[in-house]
Amino acid sequence: MSVDERRRVRRLPREVRERQILDAAVTVFSAHGYHNASMDEVSEVAGVSKPMIYAYLGSKEDLFAACIRRESATLLAAISQGVSLELPPDMQLWHGLRAFFDFVGAQRASWQVLHRQAISQGGPFSDELIAMRRQAISLVDTLLVRTATRRGLDEQSTEALAAALVGAAESLADWWLDHPDVPSKVVASRLMNLVWMGFGDLVDGNTWSPAEHA
Amino acid sequence: MSVDERRRVRRLPREVRERQILDAAVTVFSAHGYHNASMDEVSEVAGVSKPMIYAYLGSKEDLFAACIRRESATLLAAISQGVSLELPPDMQLWHGLRAFFDFVGAQRASWQVLHRQAISQGGPFSDELIAMRRQAISLVDTLLVRTATRRGLDEQSTEALAAALVGAAESLADWWLDHPDVPSKVVASRLMNLVWMGFGDLVDGNTWSPAEHA
Numbered sequence: 001m002s003v004d005e006r007r008r009v010r011r012l013p014r015e016v017r018e019r020q021i022l023d024a025a026v027t028v029f030s031a032h033g034y035h036n037a038s039m040d041e042v043s044e045v046a047g048v049s050k051p052m053i054y055a056y057l058g059s060k061e062d063l064f065a066a067c068i069r070r071e072s073a074t075l076l077a078a079i080s081q082g083v084s085l086e087l088p089p090d091m092q093l094w095h096g097l098r099a100f101f102d103f104v105g106a107q108r109a110s111w112q113v114l115h116r117q118a119i120s121q122g123g124p125f126s127d128e129l130i131a132m133r134r135q136a137i138s139l140v141d142t143l144l145v146r147t148a149t150r151r152g153l154d155e156q157s158t159e160a161l162a163a164a165l166v167g168a169a170e171s172l173a174d175w176w177l178d179h180p181d182v183p184s185k186v187v188a189s190r191l192m193n194l195v196w197m198g199f200g201d202l203v204d205g206n207t208w209s210p211a212e213h214a
Numbered sequence: 215m216s217v218d219e220r221r222r223v224r225r226l227p228r229e230v231r232e233r234q235i236l237d238a239a240v241t242v243f244s245a246h247g248y249h250n251a252s253m254d255e256v257s258e259v260a261g262v263s264k265p266m267i268y269a270y271l272g273s274k275e276d277l278f279a280a281c282i283r284r285e286s287a288t289l290l291a292a293i294s295q296g297v298s299l300e301l302p303p304d305m306q307l308w309h310g311l312r313a314f315f316d317f318v319g320a321q322r323a324s325w326q327v328l329h330r331q332a333i334s335q336g337g338p339f340s341d342e343l344i345a346m347r348r349q350a351i352s353l354v355d356t357l358l359v360r361t362a363t364r365r366g367l368d369e370q371s372t373e374a375l376a377a378a379l380v381g382a383a384e385s386l387a388d389w390w391l392d393h394p395d396v397p398s399k400v401v402a403s404r405l406m407n408l409v410w411m412g413f414g415d416l417v418d419g420n421t422w423s424p425a426e427h428a
Binding site: 120129157170171172174175176179191 | 333334335336339340341343347351371373374375377378379380381382383384385386388389390393396401404405408409411
């Protein structure tokens with residue numbers, strides 16, 4: 001490497017380096033799992049020296065937590081951007097679900113790290129995961145479900161529905177990892193049909209009660 | 215303790231002892247978490263000596279895994295028993311949801327161990343949890359969703375819907391741990407309304423498509 005090249009490499013801004021490291025870490029963690037992933041491989045894939053990785057992002061544990069934080073922020077941003085508040089509520093939900101499943105489909109490695117790996121590691125990572133779920137529920141509650149409040153559902157009820165919806169989407173995304181041939185749009189459409197055809201009735205004030213069906 | 219009393223205590227059948235130990239372990243694990251739970255306290259609460267606990271159920275890790283297996287088997291049995299196949303599908307779903315939320319409500323300690331603790335511990339426990347989720351999805355698929363197959367939904371689609379439904383119920387049960395004042399029936403009814411009023415339309419062949427709403 002010439003002196004000029006060295007200088008150019010060294011001059012890369014910190015954000016760019018961190019992004020390279022995190023991209024590499026997500027790839028390596030999702031391929032080998034947290035325990036079997038080595039910092040040597042992260043360093044090799046990132047093209048960044050191990051001392052620089054430690055200096056920028058800390059230990060392997062810190063690096064994994066940083067991956068979860070970045071990937072969950074990216075996922076939530078993708079959902080937010082997919083949704084446009086001028087749309088009617090069913091189209092908001094549809095766009096939100098499409099954005100979610102498109103993200104999971106395009107970034108299976110991210111989802112593996114976010115979800116399966118973080119759950120299987122436990123400890124501090126499950127705290128990160130719980131924080132991410134809280135944010136997701138709050139986002140869904142704000143974006144989609146509050147629309148229904150104006151139509152008569154109380155606030156606590158919308159939060160519960162948002163929790164159920166987030167759980168359904170997560171679980172379906174997990175199912176999808178084992179059925180990768182199903183297109184993103186089909187998966188999104190299954191959940192849309194399950195919850196919207198229900199939710200649509202709720203919004204119109206049609207509720208189900210056991211008494212009428214006994 | 216007299217010789218007679220000693221003999222009576224010693225004569226308790228193994229299943230009874232194991233049940234006492236597991237009951238105590240669920241209480242202690244859910245109160246203190248896996249790491250902080252001590253075998254001394256399990257022994258004290260169970261009224262069974264530590265050597266006998268090790269002899270019957272193994273190490274602390276084995277004991278925790280045995281708790282997850284027993285609690286999940288109990289939960290799945292409660293759901294199966296709650297459902298009667300002669301009922302129409304909506305009443306099957308309603309009884310299944312009631313059984314699930316009644317179990318979680320009555321046995322919050324079990325649910326804590328099953329779900330939050332197992333997730334936060336990771337490792338072998340997340341494998342137990344994943345196995346339990348698979349069984350739950352398969353149960354829901356068999357009991358409830360296949361009904362819909364006869365009305366035109368394909369098999370892979372019902373498995374995906376079962377996964378979504380299990381995820382929604384789990385997530386809502388988790389939300390419920392933080393909102394313990396809401397009655398079991400109200401929580402069950404929220405999920406019923408979300409999914410059945412949707413699912414009901416699906417069963418009748420009414421599906422949602424973005425084209426009609428664009």
